Amino acid sequence: MNEKFLISFQTSAYDYLSFAQEITFAIEHNVPAFEIFFDGWMPNDITETERDLLKQAAANGMKFSVHSPLRDYLTEQDIKDIMPVITFCREWKACLMTVHFDRLAPDIIPLLSSALGDVKLSIENTIPDENVVTSEHYPEYMRKNIAKYNIYATADIGHAVVNGYNPIEFVGNLLNDNIPIDCFHIHNNDGQHDLHNDITNGVIDYNKVLTFVFEHNIFAHFVTEHWGGNVKSAEYFSQILKKWENAKKG
Numbered sequence: 001m002n003e004k005f006l007i008s009f010q011t012s013a014y015d016y017l018s019f020a021q022e023i024t025f026a027i028e029h030n031v032p033a034f035e036i037f038f039d040g041w042m043p044n045d046i047t048e049t050e051r052d053l054l055k056q057a058a059a060n061g062m063k064f065s066v067h068s069p070l071r072d073y074l075t076e077q078d079i080k081d082i083m084p085v086i087t088f089c090r091e092w093k094a095c096l097m098t099v100h101f102d103r104l105a106p107d108i109i110p111l112l113s114s115a116l117g118d119v120k121l122s123i124e125n126t127i128p129d130e131n132v133v134t135s136e137h138y139p140e141y142m143r144k145n146i147a148k149y150n151i152y153a154t155a156d157i158g159h160a161v162v163n164g165y166n167p168i169e170f171v172g173n174l175l176n177d178n179i180p181i182d183c184f185h186i187h188n189n190d191g192q193h194d195l196h197n198d199i200t201n202g203v204i205d206y207n208k209v210l211t212f213v214f215e216h217n218i219f220a221h222f223v224t225e226h227w228g229g230n231v232k233s234a235e236y237f238s239q240i241l242k243k244w245e246n247a248k249k250g
């Protein structure tokens with residue numbers, strides 16, 4: 001297994017599976033990482049059985065990341081409201097917590113970041129590509145805030161393409177601006193709609209995108225941000241990675 005480029009499954013609000021079934025599925029498929037998306041639920045919904053499964057996964061070396069709830073991050077009260085998620089991240093030693101940039105006020109970043117302690121605050125590009133407070137697009141928002149705060153990028157390739165960016169240029173520009181990327185959300189679409197298809201199904205050529213990312217040595221979680229087809233995406237990911245590793249050797 002490649003220690004740098006970690007393929008990850010993510011929990012889904014749309015797969016009609018319990019959290020226990022999702023973790024079990026990830027364990028059975030041997031993925032090195034797993035992302036817990038608090039999409040309409042909170043850590044206190046996790047049962048004892050599910051905690052035991054998480055423990056088992058952690059003992060087997062699985063790495064965790066967290067996707068924070070989709071909501072406003074504008075005031076100190078908003079941070080208090082999601083404190084159970086932050087506590088969960090710290091307790092389970094999540095590598096990172098992803099927050100959408102569109103509703104994240106720059107003023108709140110230092111509060112969120114210090115509450116997270118050692119857990120990386122990773123900020124994701126969204127649709128629409130505009131911050132509600134500053135009206136900035138994602139690249140500009142990140143450029144300004146990287147100068148002030150200790151932040152990382154979650155680069156959502158599917159969102160970037162729907163927003164009209166060339167995905168390789170999008171990633172390349174973040175790197176040029178010295179913005180560390182610690183997470184990719186990988187899914188495919190028709191270039192217009194945020195379909196979250198498996199990575200083989202759509203206009204995005206993941207062979208090119210991922211080869212570019214591997215070539216730039218970006219240590220990251222690669223979260224297949226869809227449940228249907230996540231195994232297919234993981235297989236395609238491994239195939240591209242193997243091909244790249246063999247080309248390096250040769």
Ligand SMILES: [Zn+2]
Binds near residue numbers: 156
């Ligand atoms: Zn995403």
